[in-house]
Structures are given as structure tokens and as C-alpha cells.
Amino acid sequence: EISEDTGLPADMARQLGYRPLRSLLPAPLRDGYGRRRRATDLDAIVIENDRLRATVLPGLGGRVYSLYHKPTDRELLYRNPVLQPAAFALNGAWFSGGIEWNIGATGHTTLSCAPLHAARVQAPDGGEMLRLWEWERLRDLPFQVDLWLPDGADFLYVGVRVRNPHHHTAPVYWWSNIAVPEQADSRVLAPADTAWHFGYARTLSRVPVPASDGADRSYPLRSAHPADYFYEIPDGARRWVTSLDAGGRGLIQTSTDTLRGRKLFLWGAARAGRRWQQWLTEPGTDGYAEIQAGLARTQLEHVPLDGGAEFAWLEAYGPLAADPATVHGDDWAAARGEVAARLEAALPRADVDAAYAAWRPYADLEPKAHLATGSGWGALEAARTGLDLPGTPFDAATLGEAQQPWLTLLRTGDLPATGPLPGPAPVAPAWRELLESARPGPATDYHLGLAQWYAGDRAQAVRSWERALAHGAGWQPRYCLAAAEAEAGDTARAADRYAEAFDCADRPDGTAASGPAARTGRAVLPALAREAVPALLAAGRSEEAARLLARLRPAELTVGRFRLLTAQVLLAQGAADRAREIFDTGFEIADLREGDETLSDTWYAIAERLVAGAGPVTDEVRARARAEHPLPERYEFRMRPV
Template sequence: MATTVRRAVLSLPAAPLGPDNPLPALRAPDGVHVLDERSQGGLPRDMARQIGYEPLRSLLPVQVRDGYGRERAERDFEAVVMENAHLRVTVLPGLGGRVHSLVHLPTGRELLYRNPVFQPANFALNGAWFSGGIEWNIGATGHTTLSCAPLHAALVPAPDGGVLVRLWEWERLRDLPFQVDLWLPEDSEFLYVGVRVRNPHERPAPVYWWSNTAVPEDPGTRVLAPADEAWHFGYERALRRIPVPDREGADRTYPGRSAYPADFFYEVREGERPWIASLDADGTGLAQTSTARLRGRKLFVWGAGEGGRRWQEWLTEPGSGGYAEIQAGLARTQLEHVRLEGGAEFSWLEAYGPLAADPAAVHGADWPAARGAASAALDAALPRERVEAAYEAWRGCADTEPGERLATGSGWGALEVLCGGHELPGTPFETAALGPEQEPWLELWRTGVFPAPRRVVPPGPTLVAAHWRDMLETAPADPLTEYHLGVAQWHAGDVAQAVRSWERGLALAPSRWPLLRCLAMAEALAGDPERAADGYAEAFADLAEESRGGEAWTAAESALGREAMTALLAAGRLPQARAVWDGLRPALREQGRFRLLAARLLAAEGHAGAARRVFEEGFELPDLREGEEVLAEVWSSLTNRPLPQAYDFRMSPPR
């Protein structure tokens, strides 16, 4: 059977993504994946160096995606289906290029954990993320900001004369273009994935890449990799070298035998073939392997505790079954970033397919024999030499210009290529992709003037790279330009100059709340909660007076209202916090974050019983952050009763 590639429509119960948060992300990313300082001593030198190399300090210029909810309705997603006699691969270009499904046709077996719903949750670096399938994580430690974003997609001639599906985009945290080429040869039981990350700049850039595969987690599932040791990282933020498979009396290669969510980064020996496999009680499942560039392998488990089980339910629907993640990355751990020199590139080939090994050996007590059985089965199914040959063949078409277009990504890459004059054969960022968000920046580049909007709207996204900051500094100093310049200066670490720019803009600004909010955030992060509270109260009052109908204004009111109430409560300004609550649109007061803030406000006002009733009546936080324990903290401040199961998302052992 010749390989076919066709467009399709995938229908799923789906929660709406909603609008992006219009407030620039001035606060540094949370520290969920930050290593405790006590763990840094004694690490291998190369690992320690890469952990310290350019960790992400800002989400800018990316906007936070927190407008999603949890009410699902049937929705159609554009899909691309690749199929030969062995595999059917379903790809979602509009959702980060996620491989949604990988079916082994002779047995009808789904090799991945295929989520039956689309439910965004707060796991990506910028918020919205969803579980299941194979995702391509680029940018910085964590799930990519492109998790729920469209990628460019097109058909390209494959090395064997067939066709491959190319996905590409411009990653904005590091300003790097990348491509993912999905190739299913006619007679192959493995899906090939060619990946390339390029640095078109003169300066070096930090690179992060982890391919993340969700696999079904059954009681008999075991994850195998060519390692006798692993680096354990949990939500207590400690990195420790541990033996594989046993730790503290339990075999941790069985995902269900861990109590709490944790990462296990396998120490794959130098020169060893890199691979990882998830095999069930019968010794069958999925294997992933690659060329040597992709050296890291990892197992992520949710654990058997209440919090881990609650998260699994939260990400899908009851009865869907659990999952674990097997991953492959550029470094040993996900705490590291790898230096890519200016003008250079990283590339590699991955392969995904079914694997069957002797179950007695796979599940035996002899770990070397268990991983040896899986390794031998992989060598028989897909010899290492075949992967190397496929990589060399793919490299010959990596620069081939795409043909028929299947999907369109963002216009940010087109803007950067146009303004930077970059040559990127194989991944065209065409001016046709430019849209309304890029228009003012295109005009700034062409004319030296940042245009004023035709009508009063919340400010659009800010660009913060050095060349854009230089353009803003030489543009006429109107209030909107000063606002964007301040954000770019803040990103560059020049806090004092950012504050001065915002203060200059404030003097003549017809719309004051965006600048007031930036100044209030600066006060909060400088450790002055009183001045921050004053600024937030003024900012929200100005927004409430100016706000109009429409999604953008509602999103601005929701985002600023959350920040303002939080700051006012922290400063003990209860009447002003109550004023913000009273000034909200009624529909916003029903949002989960505002229900929680209402409980906190009631408790601070001395109404603990009323605050408990907010919990007892029930509410959900759609944007509850990975590792966030605010629900448990507020509940424990109200009562000594056990935390209700519906609110138990705790991911770390009791302290």
C-alpha cells in the first residue's frame, strides 16, 4: 500500500481557547522547574553549565493564554492524515503540530494516549496546553508557547519519492525558526520525524527541545531505556541521581508505582543507541529512537497520589484512563539549554513505531535483561543503521521548498524575515501571513513611526528584541510608543528606564490604565506593596471608566481585575479590593479566579463562614497552574477540615 496523505476533520468535545491576556507578561515565569540551589553542587560539569546557561527570565514578547474555560462543545479541527499499510498518523497543524493519534493498522491498536477531548490547562509556558499525543517542545524549560497555536504546514517531496508533511514556525522566546518533517515511508512500521532548529542571527542562542509522547498507563506498563541511573526531579525542585529501576523499595520504571508527580531523566551512556519504550503487560507498546543529537530520555509520571489522579481527571474526562510521558531531548535534563552558534543549526531524525518484546524478560526482576530484550527487539524492528540512513536521506530534502499548503501559522516569522533579511530555504515565511497584529510593527519598520490606533482599544502585543527596541527609541515619543518602549526596556533588564518611559507616556496618555498597570507591577516587583496597591486601584478605576463591549475589553478587565484584587488584598486594602469586585461585570464574577478572590476577600473581612461557602458551593479554576497550591492554602486558612478532593491538585509531598 502506497503512503497517502490527505486532509481530514477531527471532531472533539472542546473547551474554547478564548482571547489572549492583553497585559504584557512583566512578571518572570514561575519557578516550578527551577532547581533548588542545594541541588546544584556535585552535578556533572556540562550539566551544571547548561543549567546555568540562559534560563528563561521573561515570556515577552509572547502573550499569556488564559482565556479558556471548561465548558466543552463539539468542535471541528483541521487535521492531516498520513497512512500506509502499517500506520495511520493524525496530525493537528492548528494545535502546535501535535500528533494526535498513531494507530498500528494490523492490530488496530492506538500506540499513543489519545485524549478524547480538547481541554486546555495551565501547563504551557504561556498558559494554554492540552494533554495527549506527541508534542514538539521548543523555547525554554517547559511546554512550548506554541502548544495551542497554529503552525505553517505543507507537502514536500520525501526522500523515497513519496511525500512528507512539513511543519514550521518562528519560535518567539528565542527568535529561532524550526521545522518538523513527518515522513511515513511506504513499507515502514515507523514514522520518521526530521527536526531542524536554525539560528539565523550573528549571536549565539540558547536552544531547548523535548519531544513529548503521551502513552497509556496501565497497571502493567513499564518504561524501558538504556540506562542504569536517572536524575530524579520532583516538585520539591531537587535534582538527585538515583539507581534504575529501584528506588526506596519500589520499581520506578512502572509509572503507577510512584506516589507523586516526578521526572526521571535517564543517564544514557555515551555511544549507546538512544531510545525509550513503553510496553504493557504483554510486552507490546510504543518505541521512540533517534540519531545521537537527541541524547536525553525521560519518563514523567503523575503518581498514584490524590493530586496526580486529580490532575489526570482535570485534563480529560472521567473514564479515559491514565497516561505517562516518554520524552526525548537535546540535553540530559529539561533544566538545561544548549548553545547554538550564530548561523548554525541543530538537526536530527526521530522514529516512532510499535514494539513487541518477550514479556517475561521485559517484566522480569533482572533490569539489564529487561532493557536488553527491548533493545534487541528494537534493533530487529528498526536497526540503528536504518535510522542513520534515513537521516542522511532526509537531510537532502530539508531545504526543498514546500509545495501544496495545508495550514498557515502566525505572521511573526514573516515580519522577522522581512525586517532581518534572513534566508531560510525550506521554511518560507511569506508576507501573505502578515496580519493585523503585525501591521503597526511593519509600519514602524517602514516609516520610523509607531501608528496610533484608529479607535480606542487595549494595546496590542509588544515586540522586545533589541532591533525593535532601537526602533522604538528613535520613534516619536507619543504615549503608545512610550508604553511599548517601556515593555521592551523592561525585558532587557533596564527597569529604571522602563519606569521613566511609562511615566513620560502617562503624562499625555488618553488611555492611562495600561501604563498605570505597568507602573503598579514595577512597584510590586520592587517590594513596595502599598504603592503597587495605589497604582492598581487607579488603573482598574480608569479601565472600568473606559471599558467598552467586546471580547478584548472583557479580557482586559478580567486580567487587570485579577491582578488588582490580588495586590490590594496583599496590602490589606479591603475597601478598595471590594470596590474592584463591585466594579466587575457580573459575568466575570462567576469566573473561577474571581470566585477564589471573593473567598479570600470575605475571609479578610472576617466572614470565614461565607468564604467556606464559596468552596462548598463549588467552583473551578480553569487556569490553575501546574504546581500551584493556592486552593489548599486558602482552604487551610478557613478550616481544619480535610481539603475536598475536587480541590486537591497537590503535586509534592507534605512539607
């Protein structure tokens, strides 16, 4: 929602509505993590000079985990002491801290916890740089991130390139997210007098910087609730953003002008923001805020990239020391001016432009020594199209088990006739055409339905999944048909389909749950149950929901998600007291999504029934329920003002 009095720049208005993401296909969900922590080893690549040391995690989206400044013995980033996955990425698992590279669509990238290709490449100064690259599947675009530290430099240089190898125009999203330490006196500055505010009430409005609604929002802990502030930087102004402590010290990020946007994300000082910080980090440690840089003004936009074209830019990350009295003073223009002057002295704008120009010829250099391997999806696209992308080789040696059925389709015109249905599938138009020409069968029709759904051909997708069932396919097309019914608003039929998918996975051969097929189905039962039970409850079938839950294993029912579902079923059955006992005993939902209010909603629904007894739930009952049954802090995850 956009405030009525908000005048949008023309390019921003166009990009706000330009091809938003309609489906997560073909990205697989990443879940299955918990909250029990243990010491573990992670693959890391370290690059350093005599001034800085950067630690990169190639197996986790290429995250820059640490940027340490040697002369001052300071960590410039928020370095999370734990790797705690949470359901913040578009497809699930994500973790906080460091510098992350977000590509694809609005949100944290589907590659947040995925491996990237990594190799050493010659740097423009004659040394070496670290190249990270991958094929981003939501938009089918290759990208690369080159990191290097020139001798004697106090800044980490990062060259980024996103290419569109297709004939059609593609929507591009890019934001570099930088987690920085947050204390009461941390101040975030950018060269702007206004910003676009977007909170979890989902309203976009233009506000003054630094103060709005009676508080100085440049200090993250002076806001109560989580919010985004996208700075409106004037055309021609140098792009930068920084977070400085009480002594005027901190990290600054700057770039060439292509990366135009700058943003502050803050958790706020209210109870929910603090709870999320504890959830994502180690209790008892300082929290963090995020300063960010992107291709557009806001993260609600996608930028068109013509076929055969590319976006490329250079970023620089390093320490900044400014006069604390000025940067923390009441004169915002003076504070910004102090930062701009100190940045220009430490790293002139002309030097950044020169470094970008020097890097451009090296962006096409072939990697010398491979250090880590990403996915085989880029190699599959290379096999289909013959693409040759200098600098980012997608070698056939990276093709894995997930790509083999699709290689068979390319080479023979058909998917394999035997074996389980292939897993993560390509859904782009070219693959749909191949599937339409292939011999019908359970795998072909199921995956053709996915490609049709991705393209917006909902009716065709449903027909393909029905054909897959006629060919003897298992739970997968039934699940897809359930999702289709749910989107169409048919609650009863969606519940039927979800229950059928669960039954099919529980007894794949239709008679007895045994053998390899049964073991495969058994593994997906919890995932199917977490969608089937809410669907049955929405259809008013609480007894059936209870019976379905009872078919899970006892250990599965102890997982937080299923403790919540059990409480919801009990509430629907009229046993509010037993539902409340589950909350009082305590549980955690490891994969609770950002902005999900199901815990507080269920708590208050139970409280209302306890107060109302057998009577109706009136406004008076709701008020009493909230007064007599306050939400415990452990269940407070609401990110909007309440």
C-alpha cells in the same frame, strides 16, 4: 535546588545556568477557556502508509494526536478523548495527549495551542512528507518538523531542525513529549542505570534505575507523587525510550544521537496525581504517562547554538513487541537488553542514521502545497532582515493585523500615530533600537518600556511607562508599573497601580464608561481584577478589594477564579463562615496552573480561622483544622508530598 552529594557533569552544570527564561515577552497569554465541553470539529492532516496512520493537528502546535498501527489494530499513543485546555504551557493554554513539540524554554511551549505553517514536501523516498514550521518568539528562532511514512514502514520518521539565523549565540530548548497509555502494569524502559530525579519539591538528585526509595519507579503507578526522571544514558549508547504493557507491547521512540536526553514524567498514584489526570482527560478513562526526548540531559538546561548554525536530528516512532517475562522481570539489564535487541531487529540503528542522512538535502526543499497557515511573525522578521531560510518560507502574505503597526515602524520609523496601542510586540534588541529612534508618544514609550524590561533595564522601562502616561496612554502602562512595583517588593504601591489600571480600563476617558475605548477596557477588567484583588489583599486593603470585585458583572463573578477571590476577600474581612460556604457550594478554576496550591492554601486558611475563632492561629489550631476540615478531593491539586 541540587542535592549536596550530586556530582554534575561539566556540560550539564554549564547548561543549567545558561540563559534561563526571564520573561514571557513577547508571547501573549492564552486564556479565556472554560470546562464546559461540547462536540466540535478540528482541522487535521492525516499521513499514512499500509502500516501506520498519523493524525496531526496543525492549528494546535502541530500535535500528533494519534498514531495508529494497522496490522495490530492498536493506538500507540495516549489519544485524549477530549481537548481540555489547562494552564500548563509557559503562556497558559495546553492540552494533554499525543506527541508535542516543545521549543523555547523550560516548560510546555508557548505554541501549544497556536497554529503552525503546514505544507506538503517531497520525501526522501520519493513520496510526500508533511512539513510544520514556525518562528518561535521567546528565542527568535525558526524551526521545522518534517513527518513522513515510508512505504511498508512500521515507524513514523520525524526530521527536526532548529536554526539560529542571527549573529549571536542563542539558547535552545527542545523536548518531544509523548503521551502513552498508563495501566498498573505499564513499564517505562530506557538504556540507563541512573536518572536525575526532579520532583515538585524542586530538588534535583541522582537516583538508581529502576528502583529508588523502596519502589520500582519504572512502573509509573508505583510512585505516589508527580515527578520527572531524566535518564543518564551512557555516551555512545543508542538513544531510545519505551512504554510497554503487561504483554510487552507498546510504543518506542528512538533518534539520532543529537537528541541525547530521555525522560519519564509520571503523575503518580496519590490523590493529587489522579485528580490532575481527571482534570486533563475524561473521567472514567485510563490515564497517561509521558516519555520524552530532548537536546539536553534534563529540561532544566538550555543548549547554546552559535550564530548561523543549526541543530538537526531524526526521530522514529513505532510499535515494539518484546518478551513480557523479560521486560517485566527483576533483571533490569536483561529487560533493557531485550528491548534493545527487539528495536535493533525492527529498526537498526544504522537505518536511522541513513534515514537522517537521506533527509538532510530535503530539509531545504521548498513546500509544494500549503495546507495551513501559522503566524506572521516570521514574515515580519524576514521584512526587517531580508532573511531567506530555504525550506521554511515566511511569506509576506502571512502578515496580519498584529504585524501591521510594526511594518509601519519599519517603513516610516514611527508607530501609527492613531488607534489603540499595538498588541503582541517584538522586544528583541533590533526592535528596541527602532523604538528608541521613533517619535515619542503613548505607543512608542509603552512598547519601548516592554523592550527595556525584556532586556533587564528595569529602571529605564519604568521611565518609559511614566512617559507613556504623560502622553495620555491608558491602562497598559499603569499595569506594567504595577508589575514593576510588585517585583520591587513595594506591596502598597503595587496595589495602588493595579487599582489605577483597573479604574482606567473601566473609565478610559476619565469620565464615563462608554464608546469603543470603554468596550475595549471592559473586556480586560476581569484580567486586571484577578491581579488587583490579590495585590490589595496583600496590602491589607480588603474593603477596597471587595469594592473592586463588586464592579465586575454578575456573570463574571460566577467564574471559578472570582469565586476563589471572593472567598479570600471574605476571609480577610473576618467572614470565614461565608468564605467556607463558597467552597462548600463548589467551583472550578479552569486556568489553575500546574503546581498552584492556592485552593488548598485558602481552604486551610479558612479552616484555621473557623477553628481559632477570634483567637490566634497556633500550631495546635493548624493541626486541628487539618484534622477537622480535610481538604475535599475536588480541591486537591498539590503536586508535592504533603
